[in-house]
Amino acid sequence: MTTVAIAYHSGYGHTEVLAQKVAEGVRDAGQTPVLLKIESAAQDFAPFIEAITAADAVVFGAPTYMGDVSGVFKVFADATASVFFTSAWKDKLAAGFTNSHSFAGDKLHALNSLAILAAQHGMNWVNLGVAPPSVTAAERGPDTINRVGSFIGVAAQSDNASPEITPPAGDRETARLLGERIAKAAVRWAAGAEAVEALAKAA
Ligand SMILES: Cc1cc2nc3c(=O)[nH]c(=O)nc-3n(C[C@H](O)[C@H](O)[C@H](O)COP(=O)(O)O)c2cc1C
Structure with a gap:
């Protein structure tokens, strides 16, 4: 069974909605999600780091605060420096999601931070792979998938309202598709590695 760790922070619950949808997408693909909710900058990150080390892939998620990942997520990212020195995450797959209030809101900067975190660990980044919506601005609505037109990862937009109603359905579905x-x-990456190993043995 392939496991996908989802390591995320959410100060007020909106980014958490996306984490749950990423997990749903992993399950829809017949695989196992491992949700790792970063609660505070003061927590012990060792169990999360172990869980990611054991997983086949990881999806990083953070709200965009002041144009970058939240400070709490950044503390977690810095704690993964312990793994950097062992290369234990090298060649895993990674992806990312963020969420913020504005349509742009500098979300891309936060997604870039997640991709750079993955790159520093030698991981292979999996982009969103969902075309931006081919609709007019007037047609674009809460059900539109990849509403803000992001390529590198999920960029969701939440209003100042309860996470029960925002981010809207299209953003939630976009997160499910990433999962x-x-x-x-x-699954393909692991099968490819096995095939290469078999070829090497046969040679
Ligand atoms: C400290 C702070 C900084 C924020 N900075 C931004 C920002 O740079 N861009 C933006 O669009 N929204 C910004 N917001 C709004 C949040 O991104 C938005 O409320 C988001 O839904 C919060 O996600 P969460 O509920 O998972 O914490 C900020 C909110 C806070 C609390």
Whole structure:
């Protein structure tokens, strides 16, 4: 069974909605999600780091605060420096999601931070793979998939309202699609590694 760790922070619950949808997508692909909710900068991250080390792939998620990942997520990211020195995450697959209030809101900067975190660990980044919506601005609505037109990862937008109603359905579905995509990619990646090993043995 392929496992996908989902390591995320959410100060007020909106980014958490996306984490749950990524997990749903992993399950829809027939694989196992492992949800790792970062609660505070003061927590012991060792169990999360172990869980990611044991997983086949990881999806990083953080709200965009002041144009970058939240400070709490950044503390977690810095704690993964312990793994950096062992290369234990090298060649895993990684992907990311963020959420913020504005349509742009500098979300791309936060997604870039997640991709750079993965790159520093030698991981392979899986992008969103969902075309931006081919609709007019007037047609674009809460059910539109990849509403803000992001390529590198999920960029969701939440209003100042309860996470029960925002981010809207289209953003939630976009997160589910990312979960499905990385789980399928992780299965292919593992099968490819096995095939290469078999070829090497046969040679
Ligand atoms: C400290 C702080 C900084 C924020 N900075 C931004 C920002 O740079 N861009 C933006 O669009 N929204 C910004 N917001 C709004 C949040 O991204 C938005 O409320 C988001 O839904 C919060 O996600 P969460 O509920 O998972 O914490 C900020 C909110 C806070 C609390």
